[in-house]
Amino acid sequence: MFSKSVLRTAMFIRSGRLEASAGIQKAVLSLPYLDNQRHSSSPAALTGTNKLKTMDELHGPSFMTSLYWLFGKGYFQITHQMQIEHSKIYGPLWKSKYGPMVIVNVATAELIEQVLRQEGRHPIRTDMPHWRGYRELRNLAYGPLTGMGAEWQRIRSILNPRMLKPKHVSTYTGSLNQVVTDFIKKVEWLRDTKGDGVIVHDLAGELYKFAFEGISVVLFETRMGCLNENVPEETKKFIDSVGEMFRLSPIIVLFPKSLWPYLPFWKHFISMWDYLFKVAQDLVEKKMAEIKQKVSQGEAVEGEYLTHLLVSEQMSVTEVLGSITELLLAGVDTTSNTISWALYHLARQPDIQNRLYKEVISVCPGDKTPTSDDIARMPLLKAVVKETLRLYPVVPGNARITVDNEIVVGDYIFPKNTLFHLCHYAVSYDEKNFPQPHTFRPERWLRGGAEKQQQHPFGSVPFGFGIRACLGKRVAELEMYLALSRLMKRFEVLPDPSGSTVKPITRTLMVPATPINLQFLDRKDQ
Ligand code: HEM
Numbered sequence: 202m203f204s205k206s207v208l209r210t211a212m213f214i215r216s217g218r219l220e221a222s223a224g225i226q227k228a229v230l231s232l233p234y235l236d237n238q239r240h241s242s243s244p245a246a247l248t249g250t251n252k253l254k255t256m257d258e259l260h261g262p263s264f265m266t267s268l269y270w271l272f273g274k275g276y277f278q279i280t281h282q283m284q285i286e287h288s289k290i291y292g293p294l295w296k297s298k299y300g301p302m303v304i305v306n307v308a309t310a311e312l313i314e315q316v317l318r319q320e321g322r323h324p325i326r327t328d329m330p331h332w333r334g335y336r337e338l339r340n341l342a343y344g345p346l347t348g349m350g351a352e353w354q355r356i357r358s359i360l361n362p363r364m365l366k367p368k369h370v371s372t373y374t375g376s377l378n379q380v381v382t383d384f385i386k387k388v389e390w391l392r393d394t395k396g397d398g399v400i401v402h403d404l405a406g407e408l409y410k411f412a413f414e415g416i417s418v419v420l421f422e423t424r425m426g427c428l429n430e431n432v433p434e435e436t437k438k439f440i441d442s443v444g445e446m447f448r449l450s451p452i453i454v455l456f457p458k459s460l461w462p463y464l465p466f467w468k469h470f471i472s473m474w475d476y477l478f479k480v481a482q483d484l485v486e487k488k489m490a491e492i493k494q495k496v497s498q499g500e501a502v503e504g505e506y507l508t509h510l511l512v513s514e515q516m517s518v519t520e521v522l523g524s525i526t527e528l529l530l531a532g533v534d535t536t537s538n539t540i541s542w543a544l545y546h547l548a549r550q551p552d553i554q555n556r557l558y559k560e561v562i563s564v565c566p567g568d569k570t571p572t573s574d575d576i577a578r579m580p581l582l583k584a585v586v587k588e589t590l591r592l593y594p595v596v597p598g599n600a601r602i603t604v605d606n607e608i609v610v611g612d613y614i615f616p617k618n619t620l621f622h623l624c625h626y627a628v629s630y631d632e633k634n635f636p637q638p639h640t641f642r643p644e645r646w647l648r649g650g651a652e653k654q655q656q657h658p659f660g661s662v663p664f665g666f667g668i669r670a671c672l673g674k675r676v677a678e679l680e681m682y683l684a685l686s687r688l689m690k691r692f693e694v695l696p697d698p699s700g701s702t703v704k705p706i707t708r709t710l711m712v713p714a715t716p717i718n719l720q721f722l723d724r725k726d727q
Pocket residue numbers: 326345346347357416527528529531532533535536539590594595596599662663664665666667668669670671672673674676677
């Protein structure tokens with residue numbers, strides 16, 4: 202099950218034919234599966250050299266060539282496609298230069314596994330100077346997205362249990378199901394009042410409000426009214442601010458920090474962050490007032506995520522605010538876009554949709570709403586989500602900086618602080634990993650299938666891997682499973698009659714380039 206090339210490299214180091222530093226030896230030799238494997242040659246040996254190459258020897262586009270690809274050839278918004286094109290030109294490992302920044306691109310499942318398995322104790326995605334810069338400017342705390350080092354680890358250890366432990370996550374099912382009920386009503390209303398009785402326009406936009414309501418109910422135990430007929434102004438502004446912040450982020454980071462204050466959009470970027478923190482601050486303050494009131498009346502203080510964080514006093518209020526803001530930010534268009542893409546494909550493949558419908562009604566007949574136990578008995582539903590995330594990895598290219606030690610990747614040795622760009626998108630479209638890679642085929646994920654057994658475990662890792670992996674994975678999955686299963690039960694989903702297709706673009710995250718419009722017909726038995 203583990204990558205052959207990691208093993209080959211590791212075996213090679215072990216055989217003593219390689220001059221690697223003690224740090225690398227330790228990192229690679231600590232791989233748990235090393236002793237079980239027998240491979241005779243390393244990638245270096247395969248190329249006929251016993252010496253690892255250095256980063257200087259790695260080829261790839263110059264700064265000017267990269268700029269030409271981004272802005273001349275128009276790949277700026279489709280950098281995920283650029284991964285595929287560049288891997289065809291340069292092979293699975295290449296170096297891109299962006300001014301003073303050098304990025305090592307990694308584009309096979311084996312090599313991605315190698316990078317991730319050699320991570321140190323405190324992995325870093327990127328140093329996010331612009332996001333961290335805002336927090337420094339306003340004297341705010343870093344959250345799980347922007348935190349680093351031991352401080353990040355401390356925050357994660359406090360945030361993790363109630364986000365990732367199945368016994369805690371399953372307690373969110375009831376409130377999430379209420380949000381799904383309201384979303385179904387909203388779909389009916391939108392279709393009947395604005396879509397000639399059949400169409401819901403801009404489904405991703407509507408699901409964004411659903412996801413915002415869903416994550417708010419988990420974090421704050423509060424309904425935000427995002428699914429009301431008239432969405433509160435504050436929510437609309439929050440949505441716009443997240444969008445603007447994500448749009449400006451990749452542009453700002455291209456400039457040196459000293460120039461940021463002079464950029465025409467820097468003030469706008471700051472004001473967007475101000476608004477995001479303000480919304481979170483209002484919610485935290487509201488919750489604190491509720492807790493104080495309960496305490497003063499001698500009542501027991503019980504509640505979900507935010508209450509737990511505030512009451513347990515493991516974090517200061519400023520730290521709670523920093524983390525909650527980042528959870529809100531990370532937890533909305535990730536899930537909403539995935540649900541949108543899943544419905545987009547199910548609408549185009551009625552056979553899969555019908556099988557899914559049958560699976561759902563056999564586990565949850567009549568009016569029964571699904572529980573986490575029910576979801577466990579819906580393998581096709583899970584496969585649909587996995588396949589959607591393979592085709593549209595929300596984070597199509599993830600970054601990693603190796604802070605703790607030098608690492609060996611393929612035939613190369615990289616120094617500390619190398620910035621890797623893990624090309625997940627290119628890998629999930631590699632037909633060696635996924636035959637017919639452009640086709641939506643959930644069955645490739647079903648257990649027992651021949652294809653499943655051949656898949657490389659790092660072929661599609663949409664939530665990341667290791668201790669820095671997604672904090673909201675379990676909540677996101679629960680939310681997506683509940684929404685999709687109940688939508689399937691209630692509606693037959695068909696494509697937009699205009700026949701328009703939707704492509705993804707990358708705006709920090711991968712999002713639909715144009716609105717997704719779908720028809721929602723009542724199931725005959727409803
Ligand atoms: C379909 C839904 C989602 C996908 C595909 C997704 C994917 C990811 C990925 C790929 C990462 C980076 C992992 C790494 O670097 O190895 C990440 C990080 C993160 N995600 Fe998610 N995510 C989703 C939903 C959510 C939700 C709902 C939340 C909040 C409740 C959330 C909170 C976070 C946070 C806080 C981090 C940063 C963790 C850290 O750096 O320690 N995500 N996510």
